[in-house]
Amino acid sequence: MLNRRDFVRLAAAASAATSLPATMLPQAPKKIRYAAVGLGRISCQHFMPGTKLGQYGEITGLVSGHPDKAAKFAAEYGVPQKNIYTYETYDQMKDNPDIDAVYIGLPNNMHAEYTIRAAQAGKHVLCEKPMANTPADCRAMIDACHKANRKLMIGYRCQLEPTFIQARKMIQDGVIGKVWAIEAANGFNIAPNEWRSDAKYAGGGPLMDVGIYSLNACRWLLQEEPKDISAHSYVDPTDPRFKGVEETIGWVMTFPSGAIATCNTTYGASQEGFTRLHGSKGVLEIFGYGYDGIHMSLRSKPAVEAPQPDMNKDPHQFLVESDYFSRCILDNKEPGPNGEEGLRDMQAIARIYAAAKKA
Amino acid sequence: MLNRRDFVRLAAAASAATSLPATMLPQAPKKIRYAAVGLGRISCQHFMPGTKLGQYGEITGLVSGHPDKAAKFAAEYGVPQKNIYTYETYDQMKDNPDIDAVYIGLPNNMHAEYTIRAAQAGKHVLCEKPMANTPADCRAMIDACHKANRKLMIGYRCQLEPTFIQARKMIQDGVIGKVWAIEAANGFNIAPNEWRSDAKYAGGGPLMDVGIYSLNACRWLLQEEPKDISAHSYVDPTDPRFKGVEETIGWVMTFPSGAIATCNTTYGASQEGFTRLHGSKGVLEIFGYGYDGIHMSLRSKPAVEAPQPDMNKDPHQFLVESDYFSRCILDNKEPGPNGEEGLRDMQAIARIYAAAKKA
DSSP, rough: OOOOHHHHHHHHHHHHHHHHHHHGGGGOOSSSSEEEESSHIIIIIHHHHHHHHHSSSSEEEOOSSSSHHHHHHHHHHTTTGGGGEOTGGGGGGGGOOOOOOOEEEEEEGHHHHHHHHHHHTOOOOESSSSSOHHHHHEEEEEEEHHHHTTOOEOOOOGGGGGHHHHHHHHHTTTOOOSEEEEEEEEEEEOOOGGGGGGHHHHSSIIIIIIIIHHHHHHHHHTTTTOOEEEEEOOOOOOOOOOOOSSSSEEEEEEEETTTTEEEESSSSSSSEEEEEEEEEEEEEEEEEEEOOOOEEEEESSSOOOOOOOOOTTHEEEEHHHHHHHHHHHHHOOOOHHHBHHHHHHHHHHHHHHHHHHHO | OHHHHEEEHHHHHHHHHHOOOOSSSSOOOOSSEEEEOOOSIIIIIIHHHHHHHSEEEEEEEOOOOOHHHHHHHHHTOOOOOGGEETTGGGGGGGOTTTOOEEEESOOOHHHHHHHHHHTTOOOEEESSSOSSSHHHHHHHHHHHHHHHTOOEOHHHHOGSHHHHHHHHHHTTTTTOEEEEEEEEEEEEEEEOOGGGGHHHHHHHHHIIIIIIIHHHHHHHHHHHOOEEEEEEEEEOTTOTBBBOSSEEEEEEEEEETTTTEEEEEEEEEEEEEEEEEEETTTEEEEEESTOOOOOOOOOOOOOOOOOOOOOOOOOHHHHHHHHHHHHHHHHTTTOOHHHHHHHHHHHHHHHHHHHHHHO
C-alpha cells in the first residue's frame, strides 16, 4: 500500500538512522502532534481536551467535512489553516511534517479506510473502538500500518486505567482464586437518528458499540480467548431507531480455563456497565465504564483490602490514552491495545453475530 | 393411582358433602397438620420452625430413616410416636387422620416417588424445588395429586415474598417500561460430599439447585415462557466434588416479548443471587435470595420511590410458605406455584441441559 515516494522517503530515513552515530541523531520531538479525524463528540469533548491536558501530545491538525466546525476548533487549539483537511484532501497530510499521528473518531465504517490512508501518508494511527466492521478490514488496517512502519493503537481506554490494570493483576495473583463464572452487561437507551444504530455506518448494534466493553473485559482480564460462543438477539421491528442492527443481544462464552461468561447488551434500556468475576476465593466487580471514573468492588476469602484506584474523571482517561500512545511512538514500543487486539475482538463479535443468526 | 379403598372413601365424602346442608358440614380444621418428610437442613432449620410460627399449620408427623433424629424432633414439636414413619412405613400414613399434608424436603431424586405415595395416601403435598429430576416425573406427580384430589405446591418461596410480588406488579404496571435485557446469577462454592453435586441424587448441578432461582425469576416476573435457549457448561474433571454434574452453566433465553436473559450459575464460586431487569424506563434489581431477606433496588425514569418491602428473616419466609399452602387447602384454592409451575421450570431446565450438551 506504500507508494514509490513513501519507499524513497522511508529508505532515506532508514539509511540516515543507520549511518549516523546515535548521539548525532536528531532529538525525538517531545510531543506527538495529532490531527483529529472527525469532529464528533468523542474527538471534541474527550480526545482533544485529554490530549491538551497531557504531557506528550498536542493537537496540530484537524480533519472535517464541516469548515465552520473546523474553524472553531482550530481557534481553540491554535491549529493553522494549512493543517485543516477535508476527507478529500486527507492524503495530502503526507506532505505535512507538523502532523505525526491521527486520532480516528469517525463512524465505524470509516475506520478502515482512514486508518489505511493515514498509514499510507506516513502517520501513526490511534483508532477508536470498534476497530472496524469486519475482521478483514481489521487485517487490512494492521497490514497497512505494518507496511508503512507506523504504530497502530485501538482506543481501549479501559486497558490503560488503574482500575482495570489492578483488577487484572489481582486475578493473575489469585486473589479471587480460580475464576469460574462471569456476568457482564453494558447498554443504554439510544436516541433516534444516531449513526450507531444504522448498520450502514455502525456495522452492528450495541454489541459493536458498548457490548464490546464486556467482551474485551472478559478477554483482557482472563488473558484468554473465547472457545465456544452462543448468542441470541432481538430487535423491535416497529422501532424506527434500528436500521438493520440488533436492539438487544445476549451471549455465552466459554474460555479454555473453564470460565463461563454470560453477557448482555442493549440499545433499548439503560444498563450500567459491569463485569463481575466469581472465583473460588472471591468476587471482583468492575462497574461504570463511563468517562467519569471506573469503580471496583472486591469480596475475597481471605479478605483483601479493597483497592481504591484513581477514579479518573473525564477527560483524564483520554489524557492517559493519548499520552500512552505518544510514548509508544516516542519510545518505539508496540501499544498494548494494538491492531491484533482490536482484530481479536472483531473476530469474536463476528462469531457472536453468526451464532445469533444461526440460533 | 388411587386404590379401591381410596375411591370408596372419597366417594363417601363426596356423597356426604352433597347431601348435608352447608351449615351442618363438619368445621374445617383451623390448622393443617403436616408430616415433615426427610429431616435434613431445610426441614429442620427452616420449614418446621416456620410452620410453628405460623397461624394455619402445625407439625404433627415426621418421616425419617434415623430414629434418633426423629425422636429428637418429635420431642421438640410434640409429635406422638404413632405419627413417626420411616420410608418403609410411609404408606401407612393413609390410615392416620392426624396428618393432612406432607412437606417433602428430600434429595431431588426422591421428590416424585414420595409425592406420589403421599397423594395415594390421601395427603396434600408441599414439595421442595426443584420439583423432580425430569419433566416426566413432574407430570406423574401432577397426575397423582390430581387423581387423589389433593393439592400440590412446589416450594417457590420467592413467589410468595413481598419483594418479588411488588417487583412483578411494578413490571406489569410499566414502572420500568418495556423490559429488554435481564441478567441473573446465583451460585455458591459447594462443600465436598454433598448429595447436591451427585447426579444420582440431584439430577444435575447448580442449575437444578440454585440456577433455578434465576430461571424462575425471569419466567415469573415476565409472566412469559422462554422461546429460544442456548447454553454452555463446564466441570473441572479433576475436582472430586462433582459426580456427573456441571460445575458452571451459563445460558441465554429469549422471550416472546423480545426480552433476552443471560443467566449464570456455579458450584465453584460464591455468586450472590441477583436478577436485574433493564427496561426502557428504568432498572429493577432483586438481590439476595437467601432466607435472611430478599432486597430490591429500583432506578426508573420518571423516578418512583423505591419500595421497602418487608425483609422477612428466617424462618419467616417458610412461615409465609407454610401458611399459604395451608390456606390453599383450607379454602380449596389452587396454589400459585403449583405442579404445572414446577413442570415448566423443569421443561426449561431440560432444554438448557440439552443445549449445553449439543454446544
